[in-house]
Amino acid sequence: MRLSDTIAFALTNLSRQKLRSGLTAFGVVIGAGAIVLLISLGIGLERAILKQFEVNELLNMVTVLPAKVSFSLSSILSQSVGELNLKTLDDGVVEKLRAVDGVKTAYPDIASWADCRIDDQKSYSIVWGLPPEGISEGLLSYIVAGGFWKEESDFAVVPTNLLKRFKIDDPASALGKTLIFSNFTGFRPPGMRLRARPQDGESGGEPQKTHSCTIVGVFDSKQLGAFGDRILVPATLAKVVRTIGIPAMAGLSDPDVEGSYGSITVRVADPSQVDTVRKRIEDLGYGTFTSNDIAGTIGTIFLIIQAVLGCIGGVGMIVAFFGIVNTMVMAILERTREIGVLKSVGARDFDIWGIFVAEAGMIAFVGSIIGLGCAWGIGELLEIAARAYIVSHGGPADTNLFAITWHLALGVVGFSVIVGVLAGLYPAARAARLEPVTALRHD
């Protein structure tokens, strides 16, 4: 018997019991649909987050850290700061890094968390120091109002999302306003507690320090993705703010060691050489990380999330599996006599087996296709709702939270057919084993 005949025969049989076939397939619709919906949500979220790290500005950047830190998921979970062999990052190191082959420039990151105030509204942010060589073409192109400072003084370039928090809609209207930094009272990034500055008195008792500067420019925070949420100031001002706020960058360096930095940014001349250059820097005994590391870690985290979501959908498939087994056992009971007839006209055991396996596989195939369609439809509806919500909160309108990739679609259909075929194996084997006479006498 040819495969095409087996399939045609199976289809005829399924269409005979449309309601039952449909209800059985419905189980698969739910199982496959849930898997697709949940995993596509995982993929969509992952992409949305990864997009935050795929910023041109970051592609040629290597961040040099005082110690080798692995950014793989397992080491993030198990690493303890105490084990690290910390090196001091100072101006000497900056010079050394500048001399490394392939490095365009290197400058210390002077970054701290501080409260900030415009008019009488308060918020907090990372304040990031940029030396003149840190003001890249990329950064310049992200400016939406004003521009970078012409001299190292009390000037700041702020991100659009900070202005949103201050309810300033027109970036141009922020230019010339006074921005006042003060002691950080916002949330404490993890680990910060441990490195509380000695002069910070016990709760409430810390002396209030402030420093003001003038907003000279506004940049589009979206362009910098995950790195967009920071106030850019000249390096000299950043040093001052660091005495007010608390140092950013995971507390890997001691801010009280004069002239030491939490991290150093290295710009590589050729973005394709990032990995070669970071290797050279690591050979000098320093830790490094690039935006790829974060992307890799996020990828791993989302792989786990997708697996978990997939398993939740998989429970639906298990139910669908037993639905198919049940339907096939019933069908074989009903069609026992027919199986006898088929054998009497020369059907081999294998032919009978094939017909029932094909029926089970087909139920799953049709169910998974419909499930795929339903998941797509529901995803689109949720997408519309999510977009409306995101846009109303000032986010981008081009999010894609449910991403059904070809791999996912084909994978789920393939998986469903395998589940269906497995569900058909036992009933089909029973049908194939039937003695022709016994089957013919059945009614």
Added chain:
Amino acid sequence: MVSILSVVNLHKRFLLGGVVVDALNGVSLQADEGAFVGIVGRSGSGKSTFLNLIGGLDKPTGGSIMVGDKDLALMSSEEKAEFRRRKVGFVFQSFNLIPSLTAIENVMLPLVFGGAPRGERKRRAEELLSSIGLAGRLGHRPGELSGGEQQRVAICRALAPDPPIILADEPTGNLDTRTAGDIMAIFREMNAKSGKTIFMVTHDMRTARETCTKVVELCDGRVVETGEGGCGKS
């Protein structure tokens, strides 16, 4: 004459919940190519069992069934499937058509299992159904056909792979007398014109005597010599 079937000392014992039933108890029979063998006997005498055994639908518990030079009892299930597909065609009392398939699809079924090309199957099935007067019923399902029409479709199905042997188990048992006569005429023609060897179970002794080249009467699983007057009367 060439022997087409030779059965020696055939036994078939059924065990039903501890009760032993010897449906066949030492049956020996020999038939030549082109024979029309009538099998008669009372209900429960073992006629269907005998037909099923020589058609390879069931396994004997003793004895041998030689078809040509092959012993059916020694065939694997795969070989028996091929034997049923190529050597024998079954016609049942209750037609046994597949209700979901049309007349022509039912007739094509043995050819489907034989893997014949699609066009050839269709041509063969159309040819057979037309020759038997069902050219206008190709697309009808069994439920839409009369008993006589269904049995004619079943006969076409049996003939589709052009097997040398036709096994018919009371093929007219569910039909009215006139239709039964028509069906019998078809069998006679199959035997006379196409040279098929036919084994037909019938309870109608008169028809058997008129039609068959050889009549075998079974009684409690044994062959009674024809003309002995049947076993029920003694």
